[in-house]
Amino acid sequence: VITKEYLHLPTKKxxxxxxxxxxxxxxxxxxxxxxxxxxxxxxxxxxxSGRLKAILFAVPKSLITSIVQDFRSVGIRVARICPMLNGMMMTCQNVV
Structure with a gap:
């Protein structure tokens, strides 16, 4: 799993x-x-500079596939996988 912070100019999502x-x-x-x-x-x-901060998370597709298959084998359906830090930031932005 890779995490990288970067700066960018304002833009659409x-x-x-x-x-x-x-x-x-x-x-x-x-x-x-x-x-x-x-x-x-x-x-x-x-x-x-007029730039904004963003963070990216890169996760190997094979890791996600493996996680989904492992959970499925015990009867659990994975609806979404989200990096914890990303989830916390989204929550804070929506609440504050």
């Missing part, structure tokens, strides 16, 4: 996912297609 993929490529090289990439924007806009 759809574009943010594209930025995350580009950032993931700097770490994962050519193997980005083998990963699920999740991103979350947080913090405030930097006054000097």
């Amino acid at each position: 759809v574009e943010l996912q594209k930025f995350a993929r580009l950032e993931a490529e700097t770490v994962l090289q050519d193997n980005v297609d083998g990963y699920y990439i999740v991103t979350q924007e947080y913090g405030h806009q930097d006054a000097a």
Whole structure:
């Protein structure tokens, strides 16, 4: 599992996912297609640069597949897998 913080210019959520993929490529090289990439924007806009902070999580697809199969084998259906830090940030943004 890979976590990386990066700065970006303000953009729509759809574009943010594209930025995350580009950032993931700097770490994962050519193997980005083998990963699920999740991103979350947080913090405030930097006054000097106008950029925002975001964090990305890259998880191997094979790991997710293995987790889903292991749970399914004991009768548990996995509806969603979310990085804990991402879930906490989403909750804080929606509550505050």
